[in-house]
Amino acid sequence: MTSFTEENYLKIIYMLTEQNGxxxxxxxELAEHTQxxxxxxxxxxxxxxxKNLINYRKYQGVTLTKEGQHIALSVIRKHRLWEVFLVEKLGFGWDEIHDxxxxxxxxxxxxxxxxxxxxxxxxxFDPHGDPIPDAKGKMPSMSSHKLSEIAVDQTVVMVGVTVHSPAFLQHLDKNNITLGCSIRIQEVSEFDKSFTIILNNTQSVFVSNEVAKNLLVK
Amino acid sequence: MTSFTEENYLKIIYMLTEQNGxxxxxxxELAEHTQxxxxxxxxxxxxxxxKNLINYRKYQGVTLTKEGQHIALSVIRKHRLWEVFLVEKLGFGWDEIHDxxxxxxxxxxxxxxxxxxxxxxxxxFDPHGDPIPDAKGKMPSMSSHKLSEIAVDQTVVMVGVTVHSPAFLQHLDKNNITLGCSIRIQEVSEFDKSFTIILNNTQSVFVSNEVAKNLLVK
DNA sequence: ATTAATTTTTAGGTTTGTCTAAAAATTTGA
DNA sequence: TCAAATTTTTAGACAAACCTAAAAATTAAT
Incomplete structure (x- = not known):
């Protein structure tokens, strides 16, 4: 059996491993993320x-074993499915569902x-655009880029975020930037790399580079 | 804060107090039910x-305080709402949802x-006919009787069960006895107090006294 | 009304997951 | 390269929720 706490460690190890390439x-790193x-x-x-859930060499850090990965993916699958439920069926905002x-x-x-x-x-995909692994642990793939790397005059679709903090998500809400909206890049400032974009062919919106770096588009 | 385990104790105390009138x-009693x-x-x-959640005099047993009752009712409310979700939205059978x-x-x-x-x-009411307390802890009331106490020729509606074991619920399924079905009592055996009933004005079904004692009707 | 049986509590331990303080290993950098 | 700084591990403790065994209180029965 795998306890609540063990599941959390496995999930966090999975996510940090991904981030670390x-x-x-x-x-x-784990101490930070597990509080x-x-x-x-x-x-x-x-x-x-x-329990053979991780590969562990003292002082060298850890990776997940097959079995550890399997459990981590099952937890992530459940997390993301429930997030879809909370938003699509119960009407929560994408900034309210994490906890x-x-x-x-x-x-x-x-x-x-x-x-x-x-x-x-x-x-x-879940309400933040994160892929939902299937029952076998297979992730749907989607190539995407950071908005900050897209050139002027291109038109793209918003498909995800790389930060999930309520503050960031609420900032996007306030600017009408939602999953699936279309974004045309009107101008990029030489000075601070901030963006002026056209949302859904109608509205002009200002986007700081800090925000653009955390928006995924396609 | 109230832990998972504490919540379980409060819920069980609430239910046993009700049973004990x-x-x-x-x-x-608590040891049995908490395993x-x-x-x-x-x-x-x-x-x-x-924590002032129960009234406890050594060797004399316990009752819930106002605060304990409040927490117990909140847990029961959530339990029963989720049971409705599992049956109505996800298509589980009423015998599969307890755990x-x-x-x-x-x-x-x-x-x-x-x-x-x-x-x-x-x-x-939940899929077993149990009342769902509202957000303030108020239970909807419904007068009901055991089927075993109803007289011949009466027609009643099935509104609940007093036993939730999968075996009992599956037995009812097999005999097409469902929440809301109509029951006319055709005959009661002198010998073993078993019932012959007409379900929904169409089907004749045999019901042992053991089953009739655990069926609530109105 | 005592003794016997039962129930409940106390005393002392275990496991899980956390902590602080100190020791050991690794990494950095002068 | 070797001493200083940093990271990681070990050692020893603690709280929650459980356990067994034994003591204490209550209830039942002769």
Missing amino acids: GSEVSTN TKAASVSDMLRKLAE IAEQLEHIDSKELTEKLDKFLGNPQ | GSEVSTN TKAASVSDMLRKLAE IAEQLEHIDSKELTEKLDKFLGNPQ
Whole structure:
């Protein structure tokens, strides 16, 4: 059996490994993301290694084993499916759902997950544009770019965000930037790399470079 | 804060108090229902009493305080709302939902509970006919009788069950006895108090007294 | 009304997941 | 390259929720 806490570690290791481009995750990195101390992380890593859920060489950081990856993907699948439910069915905003999904992701019932998936119409992406792994752990793929890397006059579609903080998401709401909206780049400032964009062919909106770096488009 | 485990104790105390007609719940009773030993229950009762969630006089059993009752009702509300969701929206059978709802009832978000309630159309009763308390803890009332106490030739409506075991519920399914169906009592056996009933004015079905005692009708 | 049986509580331990402080290993940089 | 800084691990403790065994209180029965 895998406890609530163990599942959280595996999920975080998975996500940080992705962010690191596949290389080992360090103890300190994990301590930050689990809101605990490095000593506690060391304890847990020893335990997860004993259960063969992670590859652990002391002082060298960790990666997930096949089995650890499988559990992590199942937790991520549940998290993202519940986020779709919260937004599509219950009417939550995309800035309100993270903490609730953090709880729901640990509900243990394969039948529930699969019925929920079907009820939601087998969505491929969650309300932030993150891919939802299927029951076998396969991620739908989608090539995307940061808005900050797109050239003037191009027209693209908003497909995701790389930051999920309520403050960032609310900022996008305030500027009518939503998943699926069309974006034409009207102007990029030489000075601060900020963007002036045309939203849905109608509205002109100002986007700082800080924001543009965290918007994924296609 | 109230832990998962504490919430479970409060919920079970609430239900056993109801069953006992309002009188104190004993340590042994709680041990049975929490699947733990009496010694563990004693520990927890001391703790819950310290938090003013129960009235506890050593050796005399316990009742809930106002605050304890409030938490218990909130857990029961969530349990029953999620059961409605599982059956009405996801297509689970009424015999499959208990264990999943036992997990979902501890998800901590008032906004979620209220949006779920609205999404489900503010249901008053769950798929077993149990009343769903409102956000303030008020139970909808419904007078009902055991089928075993109804006289020959009467026609009634099935409104609930007093046992939730999968075996019992599956037995009802097999005999087409569902919530809301109409039941006319054709015959009651002198010998074993078993019933022959007419379901929905069409089908004749045999019902043992053991089953009739656990069917609520109106 | 005592003794016997039952129930409940206390005492002392275990496991899980956390902590602080200190020791050990690794990395940095002069 | 080797000493200083940083990171990681170990050691020893703690709280929550459970356990077993034994003591204390209550209830039942002769």
